Amino acid sequence: MIPIGKEFYHLDSVDSTNNFAAKLINDQICQNSAVILADEQSAGKGQMGNTWESAAAANLLSSFVWKPDNLSVTDQSKISWMISLSVHKLLLRLGIDASIKWPNDIYVGSKKIAGILIENQLEGNHISWVIAGIGLNVNQCQFETTNATSVQLVTGTTFRIKTILNELTDIINGYLRQWNTIEDSLKSDYESLLYQKGQQAVFLDTHGEFEGEILGVQDDGRLQIKVSNELRFYSLKEIQFCSK
Numbered sequence: 416m417i418p419i420g421k422e423f424y425h426l427d428s429v430d431s432t433n434n435f436a437a438k439l440i441n442d443q444i445c446q447n448s449a450v451i452l453a454d455e456q457s458a459g460k461g462q463m464g465n466t467w468e469s470a471a472a473a474n475l476l477s478s479f480v481w482k483p484d485n486l487s488v489t490d491q492s493k494i495s496w497m498i499s500l501s502v503h504k505l506l507l508r509l510g511i512d513a514s515i516k517w518p519n520d521i522y523v524g525s526k527k528i529a530g531i532l533i534e535n536q537l538e539g540n541h542i543s544w545v546i547a548g549i550g551l552n553v554n555q556c557q558f559e560t561t562n563a564t565s566v567q568l569v570t571g572t573t574f575r576i577k578t579i580l581n582e583l584t585d586i587i588n589g590y591l592r593q594w595n596t597i598e599d600s601l602k603s604d605y606e607s608l609l610y611q612k613g614q615q616a617v618f619l620d621t622h623g624e625f626e627g628e629i630l631g632v633q634d635d636g637r638l639q640i641k642v643s644n645e646l647r648f649y650s651l652k653e654i655q656f657c658s659k
């Protein structure tokens with residue numbers, strides 16, 4: 416796939432970088448790709464209708480936009496795995512060993528350091544545009560929730576947001592350039608980094624709490640959990656993690 420080019424927007428403040436990206440596409444301002452960075456979001460969006468909170472100018476609030484060649488809607492999980500792997504690789508370069516909490520939260524130990532919100536645009540059964548929103552806690556050291564952490568809290572070092580963004584763009588572009596050779600290994604690379612994989616853990620579904628073991632994911636992105644000798648498959652809204 417063609418790497419993301421030089422179109423770059425650095426905004427002081429915006430509702431959401433993902434919304435800004437969607438506007439660029441809908442107004443036909445974006446040609447092939449763009450990177451959007453904001454110092455602050457007034458309505459940052461998280462998964463499942465949640466909000467994404469961030470102190471001003473402390474963290475990475477970004478969206479990566481590109482027009483993929485020839486990806487079908489069934490390839491959406493590959494994009495999600497690739498973006499999770501990119502954030503994981505970025506953190507490794509900063510000296511942080513993270514894991515991926517299904518589907519695409521990035522964790523250090525039992526604390527969340529980054530969140531990903533992918534809002535692709537579809538045309539028929541094709542992905543016409545990828546919008547990958549990435550929020551990474553970089554220099555913020557105090558959080559309202561107890562289960563959040565940041566690069567600074569983990570490493571003791573302050574980082575320039577723009578340096579982190581450039582590094583992340585290079586990593587994503589590496590995956591895009593090599594897409595044809597790496598697309599088949601994305602799933603197993605992703606699975607090898609899954610949080611709580613291979614451990615007995617407690618989950619909650621519509622029937623109540625149960626104990627099970629994460630084995631991996633299906634091609635469509637659903638989580639595979641082994642409960643006694645039964646294999647169960649879950650999509651995003653169907654399950655919650657209960658164990659730390």
Ligand code: BTN
Pocket residue numbers: 430431432433434456458459460461462463465467475476477478520529530531532548549550551
């Ligand atoms: C989640 O963990 O629930 C996903 C959080 C995604 C947050 C990022 S910040 C940049 C981009 N713009 C948004 O409005 N959300 C994503």
